[in-house]
Amino acid sequence: SGSSALAAESTIVVAVESDFGRMDPHASGTWNTFKVLRHIFEGFVEEDLTKGGSAVPEVVPALAESWEISDDRKTYTFHLRQGVKFHDGTPWNADAAKFNLDRMTNESFEFFQPISKGMMGWVWQDLNSYEVVDEYTFRINLKQPNSEFIRRLTAGGSGSPRMMSPAAVKQYGNDGIEQHPLGTGPFKFVERVVGEKLVIAKNEDYWNEARKPKVDRIILRGIPEVATRELALISGEVDFIGTPSPDSIEHLKEQGMKIVTAPSPTMYVLWVNLKDPVLGNVKVRQAICMAIDRDNMAKYQRKGFAQPAYGILNFGGPGYDPAFRDCEYNPEAAKKLLAEAGYPDGFSTRMDWTFGAGSDVNTKGDAEWLQRDFEKIGIKASIEMFDNNTYWDMMTAGIREGTGFMSVSWGESTFAWLDQVLASTAQPPSCCNSGYYNNPNVDALLSAARAAGSEEEMTAKLREVQKIIADDMSFIAYYTADSVYATRPEIEGFVLAPQHWIDLTGVSKKP
Amino acid sequence: MAAAQAPQAPEGGAAHHQAIGQAGRAAARASMAAPILSVQNLKTWFYAAAGVVRAVDGVSFEVRENDILAIVGESGSGKTVTALSILKLVPTPPGRYVGGHVFVDGEDVLSQDATALEAVRGAKVGMIFQNPRGSLDPSFTIGSQLVETIRRHDPVANRTDALRRAATALLEVGFDNIEHVLESYPHQLSGGMCQRVGLAIALACRPRILIADEPTTALDVGVQAKILLLLKRKNQDLNLPIIVITHDFGVVRAIATRVAVMYAGLIQEEGLVDAILEAPQHPYTAALIQSVPDPDTDVAGFSAIPGEAPDPIAVPDGCRFASRCERVHARCRIELPPLHEVADGRQVRCHLYDPTKGNGSCPET
Amino acid sequence: MVDGPVTGKVASSRRRARRRTNLYFVWHGVGSDPVARGAAFLILVLLLCAILAPVIAPFDPNAAHNALRLQPPGTPGHPLGVDHQGRDILSRLLHGSGMTLLAGVLPVVLGAVISIPLGLVGAWYPRLGEIVMRLMDIVFAFPMALLAIMLAAFMGPGLLNMILALVVTLVPYNTRVVYAAATQERQLAYIEAARAAATPDLKILFVEMLPNVAAASVVYSCTIIGAVVITAAGLSFLGLGVQPPIAEWGIMTSEGRSYLVNAPHISALPGIAITVLVLAFNLVGDALRDSLDPQTRLRLVRHRPHLFG
Amino acid sequence: MSGNLIEVRGLKKSFQVTRGAILRRVVGVTTAVDNVDLDIKEGEILGCVGGSGSGKSTLGRLILRLIEADEGRINFAGRELTGLSFKQMCPLRREMQIVFQDPLHSLNPRRTVAENVERPLLNFGVPRAEARGRMAELLTMVGLDPTQSHKYPHEYSGGQCQRIAIARALALRPRFLFLDEPVSSLDVSIQAQILKLLLDLQQRLKLTFLFVSHDLKIVRQIAHRTVVMYRGRLLELGDSDAVYRSPMHPFTKNFLGTVLHVRKGGRWELAAQRAEDLEDLNRQSATHAAPQAGCVYAGACAERFLPCASERPPLFRATDDRWVACHLYRPPQAAQ
Amino acid sequence: MSILRFVLARFGAIIPVLIGVTLVVFLSLQLVPGDIALTLLGRFANAEQLETLRRHLGLDQPLLVQYADWFMRLVQGDLGDSLAQKIPVALILIPKVANSLILMAGSLILVIAFGFGLSVLAAANFRGPADRVIVFVSLILASLPVFWLGLVLLYVFGVKWKLFPISGMYDMIDPGGLGQLLHHIVIPAVTTAASSIAIVTRVTRSRLIDVLHQPYILACTARGLSRRRVVLRHGVRNSLATFANIGGLQIGYLFGGVIFSEIIFNWPGIGMQLYESILQRDAPMIQGCVLAVAVVFVLGNLISDVIVHALDTTRR
């Protein structure tokens, strides 16, 4: 709205819920960061987030124009899109693809990103080998069939197999790349002031006309404090905010703001520290599950922008069964169970918690709610709060001694995350099986689900996993939250898909 | 202050004096020897949290040309407050001018407003204080403080003029390294030098009268003599009347022509120095002079006044010295004696000198 | 020789006198100033609230009345409203007063207890004192709040660590006050008189000087309690102090921040409570300083302000 | 004539003015007491006069061993004080006490008058009850009401505080009292009371006083003998009468000249004029360090002559009872 | 002593203090419960990395040797890498320090202007109505917790009246320009300055009252100088040193406040960084922030000392 040359370009300001993590997509661990990274970097394939609704987003070609899957479902041949250039001018080709795969999977590679191993083990867990076939053909061989492999290539959040400019990595090195993230996406990285802002600008040379950005620049900033975010929106300092407080939505509407919501796979789950002497007892864990008043939690903590969740399979992911119950709310019974387990007077423990990121709202309130619910059956839980990025580091390191629970909002449109969470191979420090859950049956079932020939088979296997987890009660879900965004009235064209991240290419601003 | 502006019905024991004062003033104005300063029944009280301190409680005196009036008295007797009242400098609150008048050159100071007062202070009445260094602003050079005062009272003077006059003023108080002194800060000078600077500032504006509040108490003995000498010379050279406030009879003897002895907010005895020192009449004066050690007599031992001065908040009804007086009698404890004129220019506040009862005798014993 | 009864009389009046030492000046200063008296009363009331909170608070401070979340003050049954967790704010304020008082007062008290001997000994042995004070200079190179934040951050959150951090931060300040007072006191003739009377050093320090110097420390402590209460609440506000769900005013203010748009009372009320408490401490501190400060005290008793040179 | 209670020989004390804490630097040296020999006779009052900073207080403190001398010896009642430890000093402390100029600050403001007075007794192991009795006795002796002893010092006036301080000094029944300007902060009428009390006590208790003052009139009245100090050195010593009536040393003459007499004036004006002439000289020499050789007063002396600048005159006996440190009076045979 | 010599002497004196500061910052890490290497490396570290770091830091060495190593790196500007950002701490800090200094400068200006103006106004009307009001207001200001005042101002000016922006230093679109900065800085600066204004006012007022009761002020009045001149020339001049002194101390108090106002107003300065680093348990970053603040604080105090010295004629 100014008069300078810059203002003549259209710029929108987006405030997300926390500052961004690392700009290296192979090492970046938060969904919020991925909201930006997916606009800068692309992979072979991508989820189509330009459509709303509640259906699982479709997988569409991106840097691979097409692909073929061999009959044994082990060999994937990608035909790469031609004429695409990275933002620094480096051409995209099979060599670039190999460079990126080396970087993610080859420990002896000069530019190997060590963190990506843990981050993306779930993508490459069945990887056998890969090769450059010709300049625009790239082949990946799997050890065993993986029914979700293509969809997993679209995934993000905790590491994502997206393509970086090899030249840039060579030039700046693995650490320097943080300040020079160069991909092929619709937006180019402009600048980043840590803790302040991240600016991306329209990539004029973007290959996909349909997704060419409608705005010239997007300024993103992390405003962790929800009230500040809301106030900035109301005052017009920002155009677009993620996750207003459910309590403020009425107020924002009164102020003329647009509210966009969609269901999302964001499920809130308690990780239980199975190494804990008390929580190692399954009866204790069952008691805990029964102590949580999920209905009211969704109703009050989220003002209805959430549904109670039971079991490890999330809404929007494969195998989800709305009718499934791993336990019923019953504090009395929970108390009895605790007594049976030898803790009639309860016990004390600690919950490591995060202020949250992404669509997390008042997670501290959740913790306090749980604290109260637990108190009702005699469990005294203290809370320690951590910044989200740190929290993920802690998850990856495994729940520390003395802590009973951690909680994370997770759940994806693939069941890949179950591989990162449930599989014994995902135990720290690989990934996020932070409570050290180890059940060979689950490992086998997950692997079987991956290799499944049909959707029914996959679903069956996953539900079996869900059953086992419910019996072991090693993970306790409590609710699934909707994603909510609020924009200023001038913002148009924003479509919210049922996914954790958003697509900003279609967004424009009425002058 | 209302009390000071409207001539007020005189109160209590001072009634008779007030009448004399007013009559005298009318006559004096006509005559050549009009008093330069006339303080009439001055009452300055302090309204402190603990009660009313009657620091000055009906003081009257006059100063004429050539006079050096010494006001002596013990600590807390109201000397400083009297001096400050003359320039209406007592902080109000807690102070309050409860009654009386101060005439400087015929103008009633206490009834003047702030602007008019500024023209009296410094220009008509100069003042120097007990703490010589403390009464110079430590942050400014001597020169700038002199210049400031000079220009304040002579707005036409430009800086150079003022500086010249400042140099002259310093010269007059006996400095020879004028340049150096002008550039100095107070802390770079000795106490005696500071006092001389104070005197130079006070004299720079050619006041009609100088008030010196314990000008030598804080100084070494040698320096003290020097300052007194300087004061005496100024008095003679400039025809400048001076009020010297002191508690040291040595100072009184050294320079004063007349002396007023204060005790508990009241003048107890007033007269020529020689007369009083030779033959003090008020028992307090007598006892006080007695208690000063006299190196010229061989008599060892000290005659002390027993007891202590009365609490200024609860001054007794009668004579304020009654509780310590050797010659006290019943009347003293009831009735505050007025100032009795016992000889020409000699006044004593003591029932012993009640003219109706016969001087010097004890009426009721 | 003085006969028995007189001695007895002296003794009994002395016993009376000793009681007066402790309270006389405090009472004279604080008790005679109506504002300070009001402030002291308020602190007492808050202390009482802290003690009686379990009895007088209408609700459990952690009980959630979910249906009433974010209700403003004046809601029936919840005179000060309900917070974002559906908890009764009045009850939380009442329960929080104890924590807030504790976090503010305890570090000051501990700080004084450590500083007094340190400053005294330092002033008595100047060489040692110089070294101690130079070491303290290092601490003065950190802004007070920053040092407390750093220490609390490194030790990890929690009431105990916060108090520890505050004590470490306060000791140098208090020591400097004691040191300065003691150095000044050391010059006074009564100390020399004590030495002339063959009083051993330690006795001079802890029998003769201590009461005079302790007054300086106590006065200083009283004047900073307010600031320490704010700092402690600030640490909790940052998440470094008292941990949830314990009701504490700093945390309460911090938590309400997210609801500023539609429920400003959640932050406003504990903030007001802190302000009032700090104001009360500051008022009492000022009055105490005026009454215990030897300068003012002399003035108080002798009714003679030291105005004219 | 009774013997000497105190004999001081070659006493010297200088203060270093230092800067910096850990790396100390000496930026100046003040010689407060310079090579002093002095005898104080049993039962006498020795007056000590001198300008400000001449070292009077330091001399007294050295004698009481409240500060350590750099050089010299002090003999008290036949016992050598130099080199005694704290413990060894203890019994001697009973015999020598001090009264200060500032009465209020010489009492502990947070202890009652009774506690203040009892303190020395308790230090010497007097039982509490007995100490209390002694305290009452002492207060009565200095003219105070012991029933008021529960009050605090600031509730008393300056004169009364000085009485309390005297009572405290007398608590241990000392033989020697160092009075450091005990009356100079008091009003004339109160001064007289205190002096009277002191004289009375001295005679009754057979005390020996070292009485410091810069008021010559008082010293003349109270002291048997007077010693004149200037810049740490003794310039003249003799019977108070004699010193006063016929001062010998030019400094003493000047100093006496400045005394303001109540009963006859005049003399001071002359002295003042002379002092004025010398002021610059004086200031100059004051800013420089004391001359290494020569008379300390040479710089300000009107009667100085050649040897004054080069040789420091010792304090020698001029007549029977008179001692003076001035080349003017040096008998020829003593001048080598 | 000449000003130059004084400055040099003070510089000499702060060097040991600064070294002490680094020692305190270094040692503070020892307070962290548990393994320092783990703290420094973050929770990702595997055993091998930890071992490397331990060797690198010489954690097996005596503490003093470790400190010497750390100090040498520090002198070369190496504060280590941020755990959260994997960027050298110094790199992150520099812009943050600059931003904080801007906010500090704004607050300091307010403190100086109001602190001085109010104290002169109050002292000149000692015990008058203006004095009473100022004393009362400064009492209240001194009792306001900065974090709460920030919220109140944010609510009133940002939410209710929408007079000022409430977040950041510049507008998000088309950022930059002094105008924007000034618009953004007002409320954070007021928030930060409030209690300092109170302190400065109180101290300067009482110093000025003290000065106005000095004998030389009485002497000035007795020389016929007007009340105005006496207060504004002699009174003010003699309280300037105290004012500069307390003003210098405020740099420290302001830093305490800046931390909170930066958090509340999203001011991208060192306070906000510190807060985030604390939440992130980012030890090198916390150390860096503390060190930066301490250095700025010490230098600020040095400046104020020099001013005090320059103002004090008695020490010349």
Ligand SMILES: Nc1ncnc2c1ncn2[C@@H]1O[C@H](COP(=O)(O)OP(=O)(O)OP(=O)(O)O)[C@@H](O)[C@H]1O
């Ligand atoms: N500002 C004040 N407030 C209250 N009382 C005061 C004030 N100034 C002076 N007084 C009282 O007035 C009385 C007279 O004081 P004043 O200063 O005139 O005595 P003085 O004769 O000058 O004594 P000194 O010899 O000690 O200077 C004293 O009792 C004193 O307590």
Ligand SMILES: Nc1ncnc2c1ncn2[C@@H]1O[C@H](COP(=O)(O)OP(=O)(O)OP(=O)(O)O)[C@@H](O)[C@H]1O
């Ligand atoms: N503790 C000390 N440290 C440094 N210098 C000192 C100390 N005590 C005394 N002096 C110096 O020694 C000299 C003599 O001091 P002393 O107090 O003995 O003099 P005085 O004759 O008692 O003076 P006054 O009459 O002012 O009391 C002075 O120059 C003084 O500055």
Ligand SMILES: [Mg+2]
């Ligand atoms: Mg006076």
Ligand SMILES: [Mg+2]
């Ligand atoms: Mg002395």
